[in-house]
Amino acid sequence: MKNTLETRLGIYFVLVAFAGVMVLELSGIGLFKRGYTLHGDFLNVQELKVGDPVKMAGVQVGRVEKVGFHENKVRVSMRLTRENQIRTDSVAAVKFTGLMGQNFVSLTLGAAGSNFKHDDVLKTIEQADLSSLIAKLDGVAGGVENLTKTFSGDSIQNVLGPMTDFLKQNNPRFAIIFANLQRISQDMVDSKGTLGKLISDDALHSSLLAASKDFQATAKDLRGLVPDAKTTLADARAAINTTKDTLADARVAITTAKDIFGEAKKVVTEINEGKGTLGKLAKDEALYKESTQAMTHLREILQKINQGQGSIGKLVNDDSLFKNAKMTLQKVDKATEGLEDQGPLSIIGILFNGLF
Numbered sequence: 001m002k003n004t005l006e007t008r009l010g011i012y013f014v015l016v017a018f019a020g021v022m023v024l025e026l027s028g029i030g031l032f033k034r035g036y037t038l039h040g041d042f043l044n045v046q047e048l049k050v051g052d053p054v055k056m057a058g059v060q061v062g063r064v065e066k067v068g069f070h071e072n073k074v075r076v077s078m079r080l081t082r083e084n085q086i087r088t089d090s091v092a093a094v095k096f097t098g099l100m101g102q103n104f105v106s107l108t109l110g111a112a113g114s115n116f117k118h119d120d121v122l123k124t125i126e127q128a129d130l131s132s133l134i135a136k137l138d139g140v141a142g143g144v145e146n147l148t149k150t151f152s153g154d155s156i157q158n159v160l161g162p163m164t165d166f167l168k169q170n171n172p173r174f175a176i177i178f179a180n181l182q183r184i185s186q187d188m189v190d191s192k193g194t195l196g197k198l199i200s201d202d203a204l205h206s207s208l209l210a211a212s213k214d215f216q217a218t219a220k221d222l223r224g225l226v227p228d229a230k231t232t233l234a235d236a237r238a239a240i241n242t243t244k245d246t247l248a249d250a251r252v253a254i255t256t257a258k259d260i261f262g263e264a265k266k267v268v269t270e271i272n273e274g275k276g277t278l279g280k281l282a283k284d285e286a287l288y289k290e291s292t293q294a295m296t297h298l299r300e301i302l303q304k305i306n307q308g309q310g311s312i313g314k315l316v317n318d319d320s321l322f323k324n325a326k327m328t329l330q331k332v333d334k335a336t337e338g339l340e341d342q343g344p345l346s347i348i349g350i351l352f353n354g355l356f
Contacts, residue, residue: 036118040092041073056107
């Protein structure tokens with residue numbers, strides 16, 4: 001058979017590749033399974049490595065695919081199987097199964113209606129570092145050890161000695177205090193004193209119950225008065241608003257009065273300065289003299305009329321003129337009555353004869 005060495009090498013590499021694929025499949029990485037990748041950014045991944053499981057509610061849903069730095073944080077890329085859909089409000093955290101156990105990425109179930117898509121980034125929370133927890137426990141253990149040392153040997157005697165001496169010195173006082181407390185408690189049991197009556201007196205209990213009922217009734221009445229009080233407050237607010245409007249109108253009236261007084265003051269000033277008609281009447285002496293002279297002439301005319309002088313005086317005071325006018329009107333009245341008895345042609349003839 002030709003190329004025997006090449007054939008053997010080819011078969012060897014095929015077997016090695018097949019074995020590698022089987023190891024990866026048995027390890028759970030599942031390179032040939034359909035899935036999607038999600039990312040989570042952490043400050044500390046606590047020795048998490050590629051291939052560690054990704055669990056949700058304790059069930060493995062994938063594997064860690066890659067661990068590396070991304071924008072000052074450690075980015076963990078997780079390969080999840082297609083059938084395991086992660087909700088968009090799910091949160092990732094790096095946890096460990098025990099003090100010496102394996103690290104893994106824990107995902108919360110989430111309750112949102114939508115799922116993450118390929119290459120999305122999850123929200124993360126940081127867990128306490130195991131080494132820092134051990135350091136804190138070591139510090140606590142040292143503190144407890146130091147505390148036990150202070151209470152060992154002579155130290156505990158030095159601590160409790162002064163307290164023992166204090167109790168011995170004040171033993172009679174403590175005895176009196178306890179005796180008084182015993183007597184007070186016995187009085188309470190025997191219904192003596194205020195506290196005893198409060199505890200054992202049924203009448204006082206009934207009085208308190210009646211007072212409580214009265215208080216409840218009063219509170220109910222007060223609740224009934226609340227709407228009336230609200231109405232009163234509303235009326236008071238309305239009255240206040242009306243008062244404000246009245247004050248505003250008063251301010252406007254005052255402003256208008258000020259303007260009127262200003263105008264009046266201006267008019268008075270102009271009169272005093274002899275401006276305008278009133279000013280001239282008040283300040284012009286010639287006009288005053290002419291007015292006085294005209295009034296004098298008018299008085300003289302009226303006196304002449306009253307005395308029957310002149311045509312107007314005679315018309316006003318002569319009775320004969322009034323009688324003549326009356327007689328003339330009577331004659332005209334009779335003439336008009338005669339004309340009413342004549343026909344139209346007779347009236348024309350009379351007029352014609354009168355003219356010619």
